Amino acid sequence: DAKTTQPNSMESNEEEPVHLPCNHSTISGTDYIHWYRQLPSQGPEYVIHGLTSNVNNRMASLAIAEDRKSSTLILHRATLRDAAVYYCILIYGGSQGNLIFGKGTKLSVKP
């Protein structure tokens, strides 16, 4: 499975946009980019996923670079409830997709 690289931690102010980067320079053409987040003492929660085109849902947006070697999860207006560890995961499109979690990015949100 291709690896991803994320910053260990990031800080944001409440109600400001947050851009969480992920590098995946060895991504293959059939790998999907998935994002999950984990709040303290809870199980991970699915956020969004995409292949080539940018994606939007009620939680966030996913911007994928043209060469697909990096992507950015965008939270449009951070709230205190968005403070969590965010994981960027690559999943081979043809597989059932056992998730391989790295250490993720710990996002802190200041009021």
Added chain:
Amino acid sequence: DGGITQSPKYLFRKEGQNVTLSCEQNLNHDAMYWYRQDPGQGLRLIYYSQIVNDFQKGDIAEGYSVSREKKESFPLTVTSAQKNPTAFYLCASSTGIPNQPQHFGDGTRLSIL
């Protein structure tokens, strides 16, 4: 509401004792998973099952066992052979269709007395 229920939330085990963690889902999902998480780390796959009466080992299956007798249930037994069982255990389920998201329970925290 549909979801995944893990019980108990906290569990204590004596040395040499087997314990079973419960995971139940009412999402009608075919696939179920067990992960282990150690402090400050990501999740690691223990076992997974894509259909009733079938399951496969994940990356760290030694010292663990599972069963999948019913679609909605996937219990995990932590045996005495697991030398370092203290961890946060998470159960998940999915439709089994590629690229569909996994849905997680709130976990069971296991500690050794």
